[in-house]
Amino acid sequence: xxxxxxxxxxxxxxxxxxLSLECTVEGTSNPNLYWYRQAAGRGLQLLFYSVGIGQIxxxxxxxxxxxxxxxxxFILSSKKLLLSDSGFYLCAWSGWGxxxxxxxxxxxxxxxxx
Amino acid sequence: SQQGEEDPQALSIQxxxxxxxxxxxxxxxxNLQWYRQNSGRGLVHLILIRSNEREKHSGRLRVTLDTSKKxxxxxxxxxxxxxxxxxxxxxxxxxxxxxxxxxxRGTQLTVWP
Numbered sequence: 001x002x003x004x005x006x007x008x009x010x011x012x013x014x015x016x017x018x019l020s021l022e023c024t025v026e027g028t029s030n031p032n033l034y035w036y037r038q039a040a041g042r043g044l045q046l047l048f049y050s051v052g053i054g055q056i057x058x059x060x061x062x063x064x065x066x067x068x069x070x071x072x073x074f075i076l077s078s079k080k081l082l083l084s085d086s087g088f089y090l091c092a093w094s095g096w097g098x099x100x101x102x103x104x105x106x107x108x109x110x111x112x113x114x
Numbered sequence: 115s116q117q118g119e120e121d122p123q124a125l126s127i128q129x130x131x132x133x134x135x136x137x138x139x140x141x142x143x144x145n146l147q148w149y150r151q152n153s154g155r156g157l158v159h160l161i162l163i164r165s166n167e168r169e170k171h172s173g174r175l176r177v178t179l180d181t182s183k184k185x186x187x188x189x190x191x192x193x194x195x196x197x198x199x200x201x202x203x204x205x206x207x208x209x210x211x212x213x214x215x216x217x218x219r220g221t222q223l224t225v226w227p
């Protein structure tokens with residue numbers, strides 16, 4: 001069966017420090033991969049999505065970047081964190097087909113930038 | 115934007131009562147999905163309804179879709195304390211082949227024992 005791993009679960013970082021969040025998927029190949037951010041009391045904002053290795057699309061301009069070095073690995077990065085980068089970050093994957101349109105989410109990373 | 119919006123923002127009921135949440139969206143869709151999120155956790159898919167469907171059931175869940183009004187509702191019957199969570203609707207982007215979903219802000223459901 002397919003599983004998605006996301007780590008770390010919580011992270012406290014000072015302003016100006018770098019960031020690297022990692023997400024890996026097991027049990028499937030060539031998944032679509034997504035990074036979402038959820039601010040406190042808000043909905044989910046789609047940050048990045050990827051349909052294949054090295055293929056990254058950004059939904060909104062921001063201080064973050066994403067990379068997909070391997071088929072089932074998706075990394076969210078920042079060179080210098082801002083206070084506004086605080087939030088709950090969720091990685092998700094999907095297949096694409098008549099029955100594969102739903103998203104499977106990781107357990108999330110709570111990022112606090114201080 | 116394509117983002118769905120749930121209504122109400124918060125709902126508080128007693129166990130055994132039914133809970134109804136609504137979702138409105140702005141543009142044409144291929145399907146609409148409902149997700150559940152327990153506090154501090156990832157989202158879990160509940161049910162998907164396609165644009166050519168009007169109603170769908172899954173256990174205690176009933177979803178309706180009215181594409182003419184661009185709205186959907188999620189009904190949870192005979193609610194339980196364990197149903198306490200945030201519920202989100204998500205819409206796709208008609209014509210898109212990439213499976214991007216756009217989420218609303220959610221309805222926080224509290225079920226009191």
